[in-house]
Amino acid sequence: MDAPIAVRGLNHWFGSGEARKQALFDIDLTIDPGELVVLLGASGSGKTTLLTLVGCLREVQDGSVLLFGNELRGAPEDLLVESRRRLGFIFQAHNLHESLTALQNVRMGLEVHGRAAMAHWRQAAAHMLGLVGLGDRMHYLPANLSGGQKQRVAVARALVGNPQVVFADEPTAALDKDSGLQVVRLLKRLGAERGTTTLMVTHDNRILDLADRIVTMEDGRIVRDERCRAGPIPPAGSPA
Numbered sequence: 236m237d238a239p240i241a242v243r244g245l246n247h248w249f250g251s252g253e254a255r256k257q258a259l260f261d262i263d264l265t266i267d268p269g270e271l272v273v274l275l276g277a278s279g280s281g282k283t284t285l286l287t288l289v290g291c292l293r294e295v296q297d298g299s300v301l302l303f304g305n306e307l308r309g310a311p312e313d314l315l316v317e318s319r320r321r322l323g324f325i326f327q328a329h330n331l332h333e334s335l336t337a338l339q340n341v342r343m344g345l346e347v348h349g350r351a352a353m354a355h356w357r358q359a360a361a362h363m364l365g366l367v368g369l370g371d372r373m374h375y376l377p378a379n380l381s382g383g384q385k386q387r388v389a390v391a392r393a394l395v396g397n398p399q400v401v402f403a404d405e406p407t408a409a410l411d412k413d414s415g416l417q418v419v420r421l422l423k424r425l426g427a428e429r430g431t432t433t434l435m436v437t438h439d440n441r442i443l444d445l446a447d448r449i450v451t452m453e454d455g456r457i458v459r460d461e462r463c464r465a466g467p468i469p470p471a472g473s474p475a
């Protein structure tokens with residue numbers, strides 16, 4: 236299988252005129268299918284900028300970003316929309332809809348996938364909530380869930396559409412140690428089972444043990460790229 240993400244010579248600037256400031260410098264990064272890659276780096280080093288560029292949430296200005304083999308620089312809107320459908324996003328502020336139950340919140344993760352996916356939304360959402368250990372909380376409103384449980388609902392929502400790549404920005408920041416580990420273990424397990432690739436920004440040293448690879452950024456540049464011992468578990472059905 237081809238690399239889902241291949242970045243070459245990526246530069247990015249914010250602002251214009253006098254205030255123009257370069258945030259990314261000549262980034263090269265190839266991520267293999269099924270990898271759980273952690274992006275580390277001090278505040279302002281460019282992690283979120285990189286994540287949003289690869290996640291089709293920001294326009295690529297200079298260099299190349301191949302997502303599923305498609306060039307995002309200068310890509311037409313319909314290609315970006317199509318690409319986003321294959322992605323899942325988990326952000327620190329889990330932004331669940333307070334007036335919707337856990338099940339209904341997870342349903343939202345299927346809405347972009349059209350009528351075929353929606354036909355069986357209840358089964359799919361319930362199955363996903365079961366996988367994140369919330370089978371007995373499906374009809375709870377967010378207000379009646381703990382921080383860790385809410386984040387797991389957000390994880391279920393991100394994963395219910397079976398994304399090929401998951402982008403997670405500080406997914407454990409609001410969680411205690413056990414809940415944080417649980418969320419990342421879940422991502423890792425689903426990655427192994429489904430071949431899902433995860434690119435995760437974190438400051439959380441506690442979850443580094445679970446990473447297949449740790450990429451460190453400093454002042455807009457990648458300064459280290461280390462593979463960890465464990466390595467990715469190949470998805471079921473891939474050649475030995």
Ligand SMILES: Nc1ncnc2c1ncn2[C@@H]1O[C@H](COP(=O)(O)OP(=O)(O)OP(=O)(O)O)[C@@H](O)[C@H]1O
Pocket residue numbers: 249250258276277278279280281282283284285
């Ligand atoms: N919308 C924006 N407008 C102007 N400058 C920005 C914008 N977003 C980010 N920057 C700047 O780009 C640089 C990289 O920011 P970025 O948010 O990618 O860093 P980060 O590593 O994710 O930081 P943090 O860990 O604090 O989230 C910083 O200097 C930041 O001030």
